[in-house]
Amino acid sequence: MENGYDFIIIGGGSAGSVVAARLTEDPNIQVLLLEAGGRDRHPFYHLPAGFAKMTKGIGSWGWHTVPQKHMNDRVFRYTQAKVIGGGSAINAQIYTRGNARDYDEWRQLGCEGWGYDDVLPYYRKAEDNDTYDNRYHGKGGPLGVSKPCAPLPICEAYFEAAAKLGIPKNEDVTGETQDGVAYYQLTQKNARRSSAAMAYLAPNKDRSNLHVRTGANVHRIIVESGKATGVELVDGTRLTASAEVILSSGSIGSPRLLQLSGIGPAAELHDLGIDVVLDRPSVGANLQDHLDLYCICEVSGPHTYDRFAKPHLSVLAGLQYIFTRRGPVSSSLFETGGFWYADPEARSPDLQFHLGLGTGIESGVAAMPDGGVTLNSCYLRPRSRGTVRLRSSDPSDEPLIDPNYLQDPQDREMSIRGLRLTQEILAQEPLKPFIKAERLPGPDIKSDEDYFHFICEHSKTSHHPAGTCRMGIDDQAVVDPRLRFNGIDQLRVVDASIMPNVISSNTNAAAIMIGEKASDMIRQDHGSKT
Template sequence: MNGAEFDYVVIGAGSAGCVLAARLSEDGRNRVLLVEAGGADRDFWLHIPVGYGRTIARPDVNWMFETEPNPGLGGRRIFWPRGKVLGGSSSINGLIYIRGQAEDYDLWRQEGNVGWSYEDVLPYFRKAEDQENGEDAFHGTGGPLSVTNLTERNPLCDAFIGSAEAVGIPRNDDFNGASQEGAGYFQATIRRGRRASTSVSYLRPAMRRPNLSVMTGATADRILFDGSLAKGVRLSRDGATFDVTARREILLAAGSVKSPQLLMVSGLGRGDDLRSHGIDVLRELPGVGQNLQDHYGGQITWRCTRPITLNDVMMSRWRQAGAGLRWLLTRGGPLSVPAGQAGLFTRVLPESATPDLQFLFQTFSGGYYEDGLFKFSGFANFVCPVRPRSRGYLTLRSPDPADPPRLYPNYFSDPTDRHIAVEGLKLARRMAATAPLSGFVVDEHLPGAETATDDEIEIYLRDNGGCVSHQAGTCRMGQDESAVVDERLRVQGVQGLRVVDASIMPRLISGNTNAATIMIAEKAADMIREEAG
């Protein structure tokens, strides 16, 4: 393909890239190339909802990033799973569909980003969605992305919601509707018992089009410029290096780690940093890699009085076989559920006008990501601040794009984040001591009753917590000199180049990021087509 020309070259076939490739190839006129470093999403476990437990730490479908030692976490490194396969992280994530709060997007607009208020972005959430509960002012039907209710409802989840109501938190049957606050069941990106990744929902139907080319196993080494105009991309595949040209635009959708890295190795970033690696500075953009945000928190786990958890299924070969057979025959059962089945959003700070805390209630218990499930009947609650104030950054490790960048998230560096997390764990304890959830509790496994004071809880969260891999903000959208892209997602100071993924978020949204990333790509596709005429 050396020297091949396309109208648009999309780098990264993840949650955003698959949407862009599908939408920009719709009219049949534009030649679109979609480039993905990983492979095709053929693996069986990528399509079973509970398969995230099998794929979340597999290097063949995962970048397997790891942070530098975190000062606020006692020097611990934190594992960051990021999808490296068609569909990206939407092929390995926990499948929970959360948009965030309306106020999140209104704040983006208040910071000068015209066109990004909740009123502006809601049509794109609705356009993407095929909502099982039907169309209304907040939801759409007929879109590519299936958003469905859970067919498998564990009694633990009903008990969790009941105990939330008992301590004064209202029930909420739609976290993506009029208000996010309350406790209830999550919806998930699942279609007929199978994972509805953006590869399945958007890309697969589009791949029949002759004007769309999809290249897997190819890494983007750098963006090629003619002066300040982005003209092409240097790619590597199977030991060969070659260049492709974009007649209209290059669209960087490689995620909050790889997108800023590719900008930096291409000469866009902090000049001193780039020169220290021998990279010629094309454009001084000090905000590239800055403003890193993520959701960090901790889990509280309990032993269960009844063998009704996923732990029990996985400890028995007979129950594993039964669950597998049930999924094959009915697409239901324990294998058909997302990582969190129920949850809540609430306020623990007196000054908060909207929820500042999220719970992800899990009908299983274990360690983080690669650690596996505990060998006893148990369930867990993951608690985290939804609007973290801690900010981090990333920098190059070397000028080689194959070397992962150095990641400095600075988790728990802000005292407010620590306070919210501590109050969240205390709230989770109050709920577990309240009927009906109390009827399922044998005892608290972690952190255990001996962790009693606020200081002790904070130490536990610092030493044992983890992230939910919602990294965002490293190519911030804005109008000031530290912004990387403008409100049209065009990279500042150059032409023919946009960033379209979670890295453009000025502030992390209040909840899981996959739905918002898809919305960003839907909106970007409309802006690109509008400007192309």
């Protein structure tokens, strides 16, 4: 058994990278960061447009959902990162935070210290924003946050089209108000992806107290006398932590590992032959995710980045990026979007848009042979709740991921409203010079039932899973508001799984904020030791 570490962090993703870097600011603290995936050496991890390769296999475990019983048994590809940096290394780099009301509702649920005014300083602390330095944004932090450097004219036409429907342009949807269409800020620095690993780990790789192991697949957390004392890897190696084990494997990985460790719904674990350490049915429950719907139009000319799919033009795009840091390679391809309302009475925007500057960008999404544009929408506050459970006791088996999409009728209704609104936007006069025709859903989709069947075939995850290790003050909460595990000492969960309710936007920036805030709480809880 290997000793000598104060903290072992399981998962080198968005939150885990932050915690490892922050804790090792104290040279007296020994931190071991374990990442089951590999290093981020491949150039696709660093080029903004590399996102297009990520949902098609690079850097992903290749997992899928169980058949979705409220969507005609559709099975979804469910991309989960398999690389240092986690989701921040393979996502579309969109920097959003949700709505201030999301966090205030967490506080109202009893999670003191998690209101918007409480978390905002941690967002600012993380940022190195290339545009803003004000109440909402900061400069000088580890994480690069930038405006897009390669927008296209069709983006401005999209803003004008939205304005025809009364949707204003918003210069900063992470600022005072979320409402409106916008260029998203991106987790980039100097036209390169700024993943959590690149922002927090790479600059500190020479710290003698920061130990990072990739390809380190954890089988279980070791619990002795009600206390987490270390971990066991799949090869049988045991590693000990004198202060805490910190679980940062994400909303799928964290509940999966807890259950492999005998912590979860006792009856199900017993049936799989796993020794029960703690009966906690709420581990892996409360899964929430945003279901992404899309409208695809064929364009009337070379108005999007689809034209660079041709081999000779892709070479040109690469050269343009090398010499100018501009062009399609510098684009996340989804850097334009915004927030609006499916329900006019909603307390804040309940729809999010992503304008894709091409088609077939993500796995399972149709491509237009002669080029196109994609406008995605997702309903931001789903009522449906799913689960993450084990398929077997074998740690190499993918888990049973059930987002339970559209279980609640309101989710279905609001999702359809969002899809109809994307069609309306793309049909407005300012976009007519760019668009030849709508291809999906197309003119044959008319009734709500038509839309439902279309969604069952043409939709995807927004890659925003949350809530499976829910924070709260009730008996069923998995962690308390300081993210300490309820029922096991010296164990903490730090990632998006702790969200009581998924935030109203992309979740990656929130995971980084959670890592920043947790680092301070860990230091406080351990006094002078950290």
